[in-house]
Amino acid sequence: MATNERAADPSPTILEVKNLKKYFPIHGGILRRTIGMVRAVDGVSFSLRQGETLSLVGESGCGKTTTARCVLRAIDPTSGEILFHRKDGQVTDLARLSQSDIRPLRRDIQLVFQDPFGSLNPRMTIFEIVSEPLYVNGVRNHKQRRERVAELLRQVGMRPEYMSRYPHAFSGGQRQRIGIARALALNPRLVVADEPVSGLDVSVKAQVLNLMMDLQDKLGLTYLFVSHDLSVVNQISDRVVVMYVGRVVEVGTPRELFRTPKHPYTAALLSAIPKPDPSQRGDRIVLTGEVASPANPPSGCHFHPRCPFAIDRCRTEAPPMEEMGPGRFASCHRARELSLVGAGQARL
DSSP states (O other), X not given: OOXXXXXXSOXXXXXXEEEXXXXXXXXXXXXXXXXXXXXXXXXXXXXXXXXXXXXXXXXXXXXXXXXXXXXXXXXXXXXXXXXXXXXXXXXXXXXXXXXXXXXXXXXXXXXXXXXXTTSSOTTSOHHHHHHHHHHHTTOOOHHHHHHHHHHHHHHTTOOGGGGGXXXXXXXXXXXXXXXXXXXXXXXXXXXXXXXXTTTSOHHHHHHHHHHHHHHHHHHTOEEEEEESOHHHHHHHOSEEEEEETTEEEEEEOHHHHHHSOOSHHHHXXXXXXXXXXXXXXXXXXXXXXXXXXXXXXXXXXXXXXXXXXXXXXXXXXOOOOEEEETTEEEOOTTTTTOOOOOOSOOOO
């Protein structure tokens, strides 16, 4: 099972994202000229070590899924570097590769989709779905593919004889297990999981999370995990990157973020986590105003219109990312002086 202590291990780096930007043009007028830009990702940087789970969290529209799609090269970044460390020691900038050049690397970077119902082709059997990556990558022997699919289904807790059935015969949790099996078909080094449990019931969600952590330990997987659910992030993550309107505002382990948040936005997110024990329920931090538009973000700190601790400097000067401790970063002018309340439920 994943543990926070692993984040301190000197494991080799597998992915480095440096000053990543993704802008979408806004077209208007009869001639459809570009009249503005949506800054969906605006200077995001982080690194990911082998065998680690790094989570990107934030409200809807913060840029976390767009960041993950840029890493996958499902969309082309506007600028920045996406440095992938290959098995042979070479470092490749995925951001600069063409689609044909990146194809050989796709077997090392796979995706688990958010929607277990929409991500599986209803006209294909489970064997065809899970074996398709094998076929595309040159495994044409039918017997070899069946043996590999049977092995993958066992790994995700499903019976091999299910491979002749169609997706409609399975529940949401089972379909997500099938999606995980498909992602593991080529023995990837990095798995990008985009909200993989958001559409599942609570009990099924826990089962899938436990499965992902068990597979990580057995196969040495590295996860880039995208989620808006901080309770899920607390369970599975080694480190957490908190994003707001396309920018990183805080980085740390779940223990650090949940106990002593350094950014007011992180504290507000933590206060919204439901607490089953009434005696532990604190005051909810209700943010005023609307989430800033990435098409027209405010000057200075993007969060200052909603921040209860904002000062004049916040309105005019963008805060730099400061190191608050080993592996602990925050982008807030007042990070060192504020004493913010955490969630009080960090994983030990």
